[in-house]
Each structure stands twice: as structure tokens, then as C-alpha cells.
Amino acid sequence: MIWQAFWAVAQRDLLLAWRRKSEGLSAVFFFVVVAALFPLGIGPEMNVLRNIAPGVLWVGALLSSMLALQRLFEADYRDGTLEQMALSPVAMPLLVGAKMLAHWLVSGLPLVLLAPVLGLQFDLSGDALVTLTLALLLGTPILSLVGGVGAALTLGVRGGGVLLSLLVLPLFVPVLVFGAGAVEAQVSGLGVQAHLSILMAMLLPAVFFGPLASAFALRIALE
Amino acid sequence: MNILRANFWFHYAGPQAFYGLAGRLWPWFAALAAVLGVWGLWLGFMVAPADAQQGEGYRIIFVHVPASWMSMVIYLAMAFWSVLGLTFNTRLSGMMTRALAPTGAMFAFLSLWTGALWGKPMWGTWWVWDARLTSELILFFLYLGYIALTSAIDDQRRGDRAGALIAIVGAINVPIIYFSVKWWNTLHQGASVSLTKSPSMAQVMLWGMLLMALCFWLYTIALVLCRVRTTILQRESHTAWVQAIAQEAA
Amino acid sequence: MIWDSWTQFWAMGGYGIYVWGSMGVTIACMAIEVWQARLARKQLLTQLRAENEGNL
Numbered sequence: 001m002i003w004q005a006f007w008a009v010a011q012r013d014l015l016l017a018w019r020r021k022s023e024g025l026s027a028v029f030f031f032v033v034v035a036a037l038f039p040l041g042i043g044p045e046m047n048v049l050r051n052i053a054p055g056v057l058w059v060g061a062l063l064s065s066m067l068a069l070q071r072l073f074e075a076d077y078r079d080g081t082l083e084q085m086a087l088s089p090v091a092m093p094l095l096v097g098a099k100m101l102a103h104w105l106v107s108g109l110p111l112v113l114l115a116p117v118l119g120l121q122f123d124l125s126g127d128a129l130v131t132l133t134l135a136l137l138l139g140t141p142i143l144s145l146v147g148g149v150g151a152a153l154t155l156g157v158r159g160g161g162v163l164l165s166l167l168v169l170p171l172f173v174p175v176l177v178f179g180a181g182a183v184e185a186q187v188s189g190l191g192v193q194a195h196l197s198i199l200m201a202m203l204l205p206a207v208f209f210g211p212l213a214s215a216f217a218l219r220i221a222l223e
Numbered sequence: 224m225n226i227l228r229a230n231f232w233f234h235y236a237g238p239q240a241f242y243g244l245a246g247r248l249w250p251w252f253a254a255l256a257a258v259l260g261v262w263g264l265w266l267g268f269m270v271a272p273a274d275a276q277q278g279e280g281y282r283i284i285f286v287h288v289p290a291s292w293m294s295m296v297i298y299l300a301m302a303f304w305s306v307l308g309l310t311f312n313t314r315l316s317g318m319m320t321r322a323l324a325p326t327g328a329m330f331a332f333l334s335l336w337t338g339a340l341w342g343k344p345m346w347g348t349w350w351v352w353d354a355r356l357t358s359e360l361i362l363f364f365l366y367l368g369y370i371a372l373t374s375a376i377d378d379q380r381r382g383d384r385a386g387a388l389i390a391i392v393g394a395i396n397v398p399i400i401y402f403s404v405k406w407w408n409t410l411h412q413g414a415s416v417s418l419t420k421s422p423s424m425a426q427v428m429l430w431g432m433l434l435m436a437l438c439f440w441l442y443t444i445a446l447v448l449c450r451v452r453t454t455i456l457q458r459e460s461h462t463a464w465v466q467a468i469a470q471e472a473a
Numbered sequence: 474m475i476w477d478s479w480t481q482f483w484a485m486g487g488y489g490i491y492v493w494g495s496m497g498v499t500i501a502c503m504a505i506e507v508w509q510a511r512l513a514r515k516q517l518l519t520q521l522r523a524e525n526e527g528n529l
Binding site for chain 2 (some may be wrong): 475491
């Protein structure tokens with residue numbers, strides 16, 4: 001019963017996102033625009049572009065995620081579905097986790113798939129692109145999981161968008177540092193093991209605590 | 224005074240009782256802070272000799288290190304009160320956490336400011352993205368986020384509880400700041416003061432620094448007690464005892 | 474006393490602007506905090522008194 005509920009919620013969110021494709025695409029589009037504008041703005045000098053590539057792509061992914069986070073609970077909060085989830089016999093963190101999974105599939109996974117393509121603009125090597133993809137694969141779920149706490153806390157609050165960014169920014173910085181650092185380490189020939197291991201070490205507790213903390217925050221918002 | 228009874232432990236959790244207690248305590252903390260501050264500054268500026276490598280410029284340490292320590296301690300205190308508040312659902316916990324935040328933010332700012340002013344002449348740069356500075360900056364943003372969140376939510380109780388959560392979640396950053404100098408070998412110097420080894424700086428300098436740290440701590444306690452008294456009056460303004468106080472103050 | 478003159482004290486061996494820039498801002502911040510706390514209390518009490526007068 002529990003896993004049925006989990007998949008039902010995830011499926012519902014995916015279906016809703018599919019019906020409102022423009023919302024999901026806008027965040028992805030933002031990522032593409034950021035990654036495309038930097039080479040245009042900074043000039044075609046390949047050495048410079050190769051140096052800034054990891055940072056630019058990661059910051060783009062981060063900002064795109066922050067934009068997408070607002071949509072995580074908003075709609076369900078407004079139409080009462082969130083209250084139903086709070087009242088259901090299934091543990092709320094589980095349902096919240098399902099929403100986060102759907103959210104990542106719609107907003108995070110496209111970034112992971114697009115990044116290597118966009119990375120070509122910056123003349124990153126094949127190995128660097130692989131590292132970038134892997135790092136984003138580990139990092140974007142963390143953004144959805146941890147960002148969900150911020151999204152839950154700022155539900156229905158004035159100035160929600162900016163406030164959300166301010167709240168989750170300090171929590172995202174370690175992910176950014178190690179994610180971009182992994183690609184830089186790859187490019188400079190040092191091992192990426194350490195960075196990827198730390199990203200994984202951040203991901204696993206996030207999988208456990210993110211939905212828990214978000215569910216708690218949602219209950220606060222629903223009172 | 225039976226310690227097995229709940230109202231022994233929770234007597235001062237009531238706003239009115241705490242108001243009285245805070246009112247009696249804060250002058251003592253303030254006075255002690257002033258004494259230690261004068262003593263610490265005297266040791267630091269009138270007794271301690273110039274440093275072999277940094278000359279007179281090292282004296283910034285007498286505010287930089289205390290401010291940094293306080294920015295971390297205050298955040299941990301906020302997390303502590305938040306845990307208490309969420310566990311026991313006490314109104315006072317939220318008020319204490321809110322009262323601590325501005326002072327914590329100030330000390331985080333001072334840590335970054337004095338650090339920059341120390342770094343420029345000594346290491347040639349106002350700022351560098353090393354682990355400790357970056358995590359202190361993150362701490363500053365965590366404070367700002369807490370203050371912004373609690374100010375934006377109109378319902379006080381919801382604001383308290385939302386703030387409590389962000390305080391607890393952000394507390395993981397504090398050990399990262401503290402241990403960052405050990406884990407990463409970057410610009411900021413390593414720990415000179417440790418619980419297990421003897422310190423690597425001269426006695427007088429150490430004493431000056433510790434006195435200033437204690438001074439800042441007592442200052443914080445005194446200020447926060449005052450601030451929370453005002454918050455208590457505001458939140459309990461509908462009660463008779465608060466209205467009586469307002470009349471008296473005329 | 475480790476200083477030969479006040480001038481030396483203020484100069485801080487050439488680091489004067491950095492040392493006093495730090496000390497000055499620190500003291501200023503703490504003073505502002507204290508002042509703000511007292512102001513908030515005073516304003517609240519005035520406001521409460523005004524409301525009370527309204528109710529009586």
C-alpha cells in the first residue's frame with residue numbers, strides 16, 4: 001500500500017507537469033540560456049571558456065533549480081491536496097519524497113542530460129564532460145531534496161521567491177563547491193574520487209532527511 | 224524544590240517569570256562584560272608586545288577571534304532553543320531564538336569585516352575563497368535567511384517554528400566552519416588554541432583574546448536578555464501584568 | 474607601557490587604519506545594537522501606554 005501511494009503521487013506530479021509543459025521547460029530553458037550567453041558575453045577565447053565552464057554550468061543548474069523549486073508545493077497547497085497528504089495514513093515524508101522525485105525528473109534530470117551538450121560550447125574534453133554529468137547526476141537530486149525544505153518553509157509567504165533563494169543558497173553552496181570542483185579536478189589531472197565521494201556523502205543523508213524535514217515544514221505551513 | 228516536578232524545570236519557561244528573571248540578571252552580565260572588556264583591551268593594547276612577524280597589526284585578533292567564536296556559538300544557541308521549542312512547544316524558545324539572531328548576524332559580519340582588514344595588510348588580499356571564509360559567509364547568509372523568514376511570516380507562532388527548522392538545518396554549517404581549517408589546507412591559518420594542546424601564541428596575547436571572547440559572550444547574554452524582555456512585552460501585551468508595567472513606566 | 478607616545482599608539486606601526494578600522498566598526502556596531510534595543514523597548518512601552526489610554 002505504501003509503495004502504491006508513493007508511485008501514485010509521483011505519477012500524478014509527472015502527469016501534471018506533462019500537461020503544463022511550459023512550466024517545466026522554462027527552468028530548463030533558463031539553464032540553456034545561461035550556458036549560451038556566457039560564451040557570447042565573455043568572447044570566444046577557448047582557454048578562458050574552458051576555465052570557467054564548470055562554474056558557469058553549475059551555477060546555471062543551481063539557479064535553474066532555485067527557479068523550479070517554487071513550483072514544488074505551490075499548486076498542491078492552493079488546491080488543498082497538500083492537506084489531504086498530511087491527513088493520509090501513509091507517512092507524509094514518503095509522499096513528499098515522491099513529489100521530490102517527480103520534481104527532479106522534470107527539472108533536474110533534463111539539466112543532467114543537457115549539460116554535456118552545453119559543455120561542448122566550452123570546449124571541455126570528453127572526460128570532463130563525463131565528470132560533469134556524473135557530478136550533476138549526484139548534485140541535482142540534492143538540490144531538489146534540500147531545496148524542498150526551503151520551498152516548504154516559504155509556502156504562501158510574502159516575497160516567497162527571493163526569500164526561498166536566500167534560504168537555500170547557503171545550503172547549496174557546498175554542493176556547488178564540490179560539484180564544480182570535481183570537474184576542475186578532472187581537468188587539472190587530479191582524481192575526481194574525492195569530490196564525487198563527498199557529493200554522494202551529501203546525497204545519501206539528503207535522501208533521508210530532506211523529505212522528513214520538508215514534511216515537518218509543510219505541517220508548520222499548513223497549521 | 225522537588226526536581227522531579229515539571230514546574231521546577233519549566234517555571235522560567237513562562238514569559239512572565241522569565242521577564243522578571245531576565246530583568247534581574249542582565250545588569251550583572253552587562254557589568255561583568257564591561258569589566259572584562261576593559262581588562263581585555265588593556266592587556267591587548269597596553270601590555271601585549273608587538274608580534275614578531277605581523278608587528279602591531281596582529282592586534283585585530285582581539286576582536287576578530289572573539290567575534291568569530293560568538294557568531295558560531297550564537298548560532299548553536301539558536302539551534303538549541305529551536306530544538307527545545309519544537310520539542311516542548313514553549314513560546315519563549317521562539318522568542319529567545321529571534322532575540323539571538325541579530326546579534327549573531329552582527330558578529331558574523333564583524334568576523335568577515337575584521338578578517339578582511341587583517342587579511343589585506345598581512346596576506347595581501349581582502350578576501351579569498353578558502354573553506355573557513357566561505358563557510359563563515361554562508362553562516363552570515365544563514366542568519367540573514369532566518370531573520371528574513373521570521374520577519375516575512377505574519378503569524379508569530381508559525382514564524383517561530385519555521386525559523387526553528389531553518390536554525391536547526393543550518394547548524395550543520397558550524398562544525399564545518401570550525402573544522403574547515405583542519406580539513407583543508409588553504410589560506411586561513413590553522414587553530415592556535417586547542418582544548419588538548421598548549422596554545423601556540425604568547426601568554427599575554429592569549430589572555431587578552433580569551434578575556435575579549437568572554438566579554439563578547441557576556442555582552443551577548445545581557446543584550447539578548449534585554450531584547451527578549453521587549454519581545455515578551457510585545458507578545459503578551461494583552462495580559463494584565465504587561466499593561467500594569469506599561470502604566471508604571473509612565 | 475609599551476608605547477612611547479600617543480602618536481605611536483594611534484599609528485599602530487603603520488597598521489593604524491586596519492586596526493582602528495576594525496576596533497571602530499566593532500564598537501560602533503555594538504553601540505548601535507544597544508541603542509536599538511533600548512529604543513525598541515521605549516517605543517513599545519509608549520505604544521502600549523497609548524493603547525491602554527484608548528481602552529480606559
